[in-house]
Amino acid sequence: MAYIPTIGLEIHIEPKTKTKMFCGCANDPFKAKPNANVCPICLAHPGTLPTINKEAVEATIKLGLALNGKIADLSHFDRKSYFYPDLPKGYQISQYKSPLVEGGMLKDVRITRVHLEEDTGKLLHAKDKKSSNVDLNRAGVPLMELVTEPDIKNGKQAMEFAKELQLTLRYLRVSNADMEKGEMRVEANISISKDKKTLGTKVEIKNLNSFKIVGDAINDEIKRQEKLLGRGDKIVQETRGWDEKKQKTVSQRSKEEAHDYRYFPEPDLPELDLTDPNYIDTELLFRELPELPQAKRDRFKSEYGLNEKQADTLVAEPRAAEFYEQAVSECKTEDAKKCSSLIYNYLTSDLFGLLKEKNISFEDLKINPENFADLAALASKGELSSRMVKDILPKMAETGEDPRAIMDKEGIEQVSDEDAILKVIQKVIGENEQAVKDYKGGNENTLKFLIGQTMKELKGQGNPQRIQKILKKELS
Template identity: 40%
Template sequence: MSYVIHGKTGDWEVVIGLEIHAQIISKSKLFSGAATDFGSEPNSQVSIVDAAMPGMLPVINEYCIEQAVRTGLGLKARINLHSVFERKNYFYADLPQGYQISQYQHPVVGGGKVILDLPDGTTREIGIERLHMEQDAGKSLHDQDPRRSFIDLNRSGVALMEIVSKPDMRGPEDAGLYLKKLRSILRYLGTCDGNMEQGSLRADVNVSVRKPGEKLRTRTETKNVNSVRFVMQAIEHEAQRQVDAYESGGTVVQETRLYDAGKGETRPMRAKEFAHDYRYFPDPDLLPLELTDAYVEGIRKSLPELPDDKKLRFIGDFGLIPYNASVLVSEKDIADYYEKFVAEVLVRTKLPKERIGTECANVVINDLLGHLNKAGLDIAKSPVTPQMLANLQALKHDNTISGRIAKDVFEIMVETGKDPADIVAEKGLKQITDTGAIEAAVDKAIAANPTQAAQYKAGNEKVAGWFVGQVMKATQGKANPGLVNELLKKKLKD
């Protein structure tokens, strides 16, 4: 499934690389003791170090280093025991020092990889070029005043990881999957909350196009795109724009662009483009960061099970198809819910787990996640606990209710938060397994619909399904569907 733009001059391939800025979860900033909470009063989380007062000096937060190393290990990357903080020099109103402390020639993390789970169940590897630590800038508000911009330095100095992919993606879908997978890994690791609306995760999108087999052409960089959907739209638009440019005899210039979500298009930054020259050099206020193997191994031992490993385990233990497994492991809370749910069902039904694994996966993916999505809830806020859901499964397995009724009970359960057994009792939803009662209902249905009964006899077997519906309706869905089927077929033939 490769993404291709069919141009007037033939097919074009799209080449994409992403630079992700991920805010490190930490209490205080990378080089100062100010807090990092989102949404505080302007300039209330600013130390005199963050405001770059004269004579202020940086001292590094050890936890941020640990978080960066942990992330590197989660990306199966090389950890560089020697890394260097450099100054990236440029002027901007929300960059108080006039430089950003970043890592340039010697990042803390080298090459790694992210595995994409494609919808067809196959996987694809995207290379990670590097990961480095750096300071965030402050925030400029341009829309508060007709002639002035306002500066809030609360973000200034917050620790970021810049995670740079190789140009291994070939379409908007790839980029979307990459971003989601990366976010999932960061959340498993607890190193970044992945909240794109709050700016904890931002993407710079590098896009170029080429004819199949060509070398790379000029790329553009679309800055600070803040949702998965926008990243995909930006790529789609930008790739098409480049193809149009080439095909109309024009060219593509290397430039920085912005994504306008309202118009769904990218445009060049309007700001005067100074020829950037960042004049990187090692920050003389800091010494090189030297790590030891023992330190790295200590962090490696503390890593949680990550989505790729969990997925393999789910496939092996629960007999899941790869796609379902990847959906379940996409968020740690979902995976945990699923495992708890399966365990509770096992206790109640005593069935082997390979038998109920897929069934439980379907309940979680189709019913529970479907409902939560509609309601806009995280699984952590689910009104239905794994125990309640297991109770419902058990009622189905011991034939107390039918699968059809189970769906209704589920709906009531998510609305009311009541236990399924109570719902079944209250609403009288217990399945009718009394053959006599079902037989009566079947007889009644056949007697009331002689035309359809005649059609069946004439060989139209589909009518049987219609009769099942009639009987179920007459019993408010409570009749055991197996018995209904069996009896109907027998009686219709008579």
């Protein structure tokens, strides 16, 4: 019996803002010193008044516009009451009835809504599990919550959606959305049913903190539910988590009753009028949206003749995409197509590898696109072999110099010269059988003789070190 999985995602994202959501404390939840970024407002002292962080509202609207969602005309915050030790107020300021964004679409998955709220603090549990400490550096940090419609069918699709969302946030420069740091947190609601009309019992999986885990946990949960229904058991409505060691979802708590959060409009905050350009000019934000990942992929394919996978590789790394375009525009060679294809290859294999090996980020890269294009042009003209490119590239990364300067300094000669040297060497080897025999027999001195003969043939124009290197290779 085949079951139809129905999956929806809830994704929390911390936008990168200067301050917290409702006070002037720094938005720096990773500050090493606990409880350093706190004030009477985010500690919820009586009588304090919150104010709305406009930067966070703008970030949410930018995301909404990028997703093609509808931006609310009027929006307000609500109080969501519940008790938890990491929530000093005893309530969270969130949005319930009028989220900033409704609707939208990403990777064929419909977006239900995106709203803005505040994050909670963190509980740090002692190793002996006898006590816990509270760190409120994160309490009150802005948090966007994106909810999708249950359009997702499997783990892979969920993973791809989450990746595209992360990339979109990065292109928008709204958040780095690093999952390992908890800047983006994914929860999945999963149910399976025999037909499209009836919905199965929903299970929630929380704390999916990497793309791989998103995919693995969802696929495992579908299998678990199929197995249960297959043998006639029932699915229990509950919250599960991912056990990395067991590679399975595990029960965390059952949801025996629905929470009553007693939502009501936050009385300390004004309603937001998003039609007022004096507050936020949404039309201007729309006009200023950057080119988004899918549009860039499409353009890279049509403009540079890249295939789907190549376009995807570049677009996945915004800096690399920018570098590629700048380098290609610097291709000063007759065969621009060959030059740009070499730029792609050197960038995605050699340069990516080098950055990884040396643990440097694109921002700290000393090579500029112009010099990188020169390197590709030299290779496309046949003046550099791919081996030489591999030798020169790390030196360019080290010094920031152009490839010509490095070739001169390092005595790296052109392939054409090397070919000429090789031809002469082969001639010398052919004409001096006895010397070759002696060298192979262990008489190192005959090598000098052969070098001398080669130099003579080249009328002294050759580089002795280079001749020796090629000779040794030919004789080995």
